[in-house]
Amino acid sequence: MIGSGRGIINEAGKYFDLDRRVMVVTDSGVPEDYAATVVRQSSSGHLHVIPQGEGSKSFPYLERLLSHMLEERFDRHDCVVAVGGGVVGDLAGFAASCYMRGIDFCNVPTTLLSQVDSSIGGKTGIDLCGNKNMVGSFYQPKAVLIDPDTLKTLPAHEMRCGYAEAVKMALTCDSDLFKIFEENGQDSHTDEIITRCLAIKKGVVEKDERESGLRRVLNFGHTIGHGIESVTGLRHGECVALGMIPMCGNDLRKRLVRVLKNLGLETGITCDTDAVYSAILHDKKTDGGLIETVRVDVPGSFRFESVRPGELQELISLIAE
Ligand SMILES: NC(=O)c1ccc[n+]([C@@H]2O[C@H](COP(=O)([O-])OP(=O)(O)OC[C@H]3O[C@@H](n4cnc5c(N)ncnc54)[C@H](O)[C@@H]3O)[C@@H](O)[C@H]2O)c1
Numbered sequence: 001m002i003g004s005g006r007g008i009i010n011e012a013g014k015y016f017d018l019d020r021r022v023m024v025v026t027d028s029g030v031p032e033d034y035a036a037t038v039v040r041q042s043s044s045g046h047l048h049v050i051p052q053g054e055g056s057k058s059f060p061y062l063e064r065l066l067s068h069m070l071e072e073r074f075d076r077h078d079c080v081v082a083v084g085g086g087v088v089g090d091l092a093g094f095a096a097s098c099y100m101r102g103i104d105f106c107n108v109p110t111t112l113l114s115q116v117d118s119s120i121g122g123k124t125g126i127d128l129c130g131n132k133n134m135v136g137s138f139y140q141p142k143a144v145l146i147d148p149d150t151l152k153t154l155p156a157h158e159m160r161c162g163y164a165e166a167v168k169m170a171l172t173c174d175s176d177l178f179k180i181f182e183e184n185g186q187d188s189h190t191d192e193i194i195t196r197c198l199a200i201k202k203g204v205v206e207k208d209e210r211e212s213g214l215r216r217v218l219n220f221g222h223t224i225g226h227g228i229e230s231v232t233g234l235r236h237g238e239c240v241a242l243g244m245i246p247m248c249g250n251d252l253r254k255r256l257v258r259v260l261k262n263l264g265l266e267t268g269i270t271c272d273t274d275a276v277y278s279a280i281l282h283d284k285k286t287d288g289g290l291i292e293t294v295r296v297d298v299p300g301s302f303r304f305e306s307v308r309p310g311e312l313q314e315l316i317s318l319i320a321e
Contacts, residue, residue: 002120002198004146006191009037009108012081016106016143018042021078023069025092027052027085030110031153035083038108046072050091057091057126059135065095079104079142085111085158086118086236090136093124097139106143110150112162112190113237116169116197117218119144121205131282132226138210146198148191156264161237163263166193168240171248171256172220173200175300181259217302220244220294224316227280232271241265246315249297253318268321277313 003015012018022042026035029052039045048068050056069080080103082092089107096105109119125136151159163186170177177196180189201218208215225243229236241260245267248256257267269276280291290306293315297303307315 001143002146002202003143004148004194004198006147006149008145009034009083009147009150012038012106012108012145013041015145016081017079017104018045018081020044021072021074022046023048023065023072023074023078023080023092024083025050025065025080025088025095026083027056027088029053030084030088034108034110034150038081038083050088052087054087054127057087057133059126059128061091062095062126065091066099069095069099074099074103076100076103079106081106081108083108083110084114085109086114089114089119090124090133091126093122093139093141094126094136097124097137102139105139105141106145107141108145108147110147111154112151112159112194113165114162115146115148115151115194116162117165117201119146120198120201121215121218122209130230132229146194148194151190157235160263160265161235163193164237164241164244164260164265166197167256167259167263168218168220168244169197169200171244171252171296171299172217172294172302173204173300175298178259178299181263182255184262186263216292216304217294220296220302221247223280223291223293224276224312224319227276227316228269228271230279231275232269234266238265242267242269242319244296246318247293247295249295252297252299268319270321273313273316273320276316277309280312281309 021044024035024038025048080096082089107119109115122138122140125133128134221240221244225239229239
């Protein structure tokens with residue numbers, strides 16, 4: 001169940017059964033009030049705060065969270081609620097999926113990226129030895145509650161990362177959504193952007209939950225993006241933005257660069273492109289020497305294309321500064 005609306009976090013108990021032990025997981029960068037609002041609505045709420053940042057998506061923090069649940073005698077009838085961005089959602093969802101072989105999970109995403117993308121679709125997990133999302137599960141939340149009011153406190157650079165993922169959805173699946181960005185209307189249309197992205201993600205995931213076909217479209221920009229992410233330490237959304245540029249046809253590429261610049265996102269890399277290339281070859285999306293990519297020539301449409309390593313290097317060079 002997906003509920004969205006301004007102020008919906010204050011009514012979480014109406015959408016999701018909080019009358020039981022509830023482990024509310026948040027991170028140290030999320031304003032405390034959001035998690036506290038959910039804890040208050042529960043008959044037996046517990047708060048678990050992880051440090052902000054990708055480093056918390058790891059075995060030590062997974063173990064701490066599971067141990068906390070055990071200490072508080074959580075059983076199969078209890079639940080986990082994530083209140084935060086993709087980091088909190090991925091870790092808390094994974095913990096819910098493996099504690100006693102799976103207990104209920106609810107997600108209250110509070111970053112734009114998590115509201116338009118990561119909270120939907122059931123991918124959970126942690127990183128392993130610097131490799132992103134290497135350990136995880138597909139585990140659908142019982143409820144996702146999206147409150148755009150929580151974005152009022154989100155720093156501008158995090159908003160930009162969310163917009164990058166929304167541009168990804170627009171380019172591949174929704175040309176009207178891309179128009180909003182081309183007309184610089186994102187800040188006055190945030191609710192509409194969220195709604196449109198949710199519809200896209202839901203539609204794609206319903207057709208292909210396990211990413212064996214259509215869902216791979218959501219990896220648009222991610223092959224090169226993940227490579228940049230592991231080399232530079234830039235944020236996920238910033239890297240996806242960069243990774244989309246080479247994957248567009250020539251005309252669209254110019255339009256995309258204008259949109260990204262307008263959003264305040266980088267459109268070129270100064271890091272070692274060979275290192276980006278090597279990182280991609282270690283990525284899980286490489287298959288038999290060919291690397292699967294998603295290409296877009298016209299907004300709202302896409303095609304899959306497998307490229308040889310040499311071609312990939314050429315693509316990366318398109319964003320080298
Ligand atoms: N599961 C999926 O399908 C999926 C999809 C895309 C990305 N991801 C994962 O999501 C993660 C990135 O998520 P993210 O971009 O949300 O980053 P994040 O979770 O790290 O949050 C970004 C920062 O914003 C802060 N924050 C969160 N909400 C806030 C608010 N309302 N006000 C002020 N500060 C707030 C956090 O403390 C954090 O410092 C990555 O680990 C990525 O792998 C998962």
